[in-house]
Amino acid sequence: MSYHHLSTSERGSIEALHKIGYSVRKISMEIHRHPSTIARELRRNSCDNGYIADTAELFQQERIPAPGTRCKCTKEIKAQIEAKLDVTWSPEQIAHTVMKEQVCFKTIYR
Numbered sequence: 001m002s003y004h005h006l007s008t009s010e011r012g013s014i015e016a017l018h019k020i021g022y023s024v025r026k027i028s029m030e031i032h033r034h035p036s037t038i039a040r041e042l043r044r045n046s047c048d049n050g051y052i053a054d055t056a057e058l059f060q061q062e063r064i065p066a067p068g069t070r071c072k073c074t075k076e077i078k079a080q081i082e083a084k085l086d087v088t089w090s091p092e093q094i095a096h097t098v099m100k101e102q103v104c105f106k107t108i109y110r
Contacts, residue, residue, distance in 0.1 A: 005060070006033070006041060011053035014041060018051050073103060081108055 045056035
């Protein structure tokens with residue numbers, strides 16, 4: 001199954017249909033999207049003034065991670081992690097004590 005972000009025109013349609021009182025299911029039928037997609041969009045991007053497509057577009061752009069985001073692990077941090085793993089510490093122990101939450105235990109597992 002493929003995944004596609006909502007387009008600007010779809011957000012505009014959601015805004016217009018939501019303002020005239022269409023239900024989530026009715027909006028989903030109109031723009032041919034799953035009802036949970038519409039409900040999630042309305043929940044995430046509604047503000048005090050209701051759902052505004054332009055504002056929703058800005059919120060969505062802010063949630064996209066910056067390109068080229070790198071791991072926080074430096075060579076020194078990796079060396080500390082490997083030393084603790086050699087003495088049989090778990091990744092959770094390392095992340096919560098030695099690294100003081102600088103590196104997530106999932107990163108250590110990877």
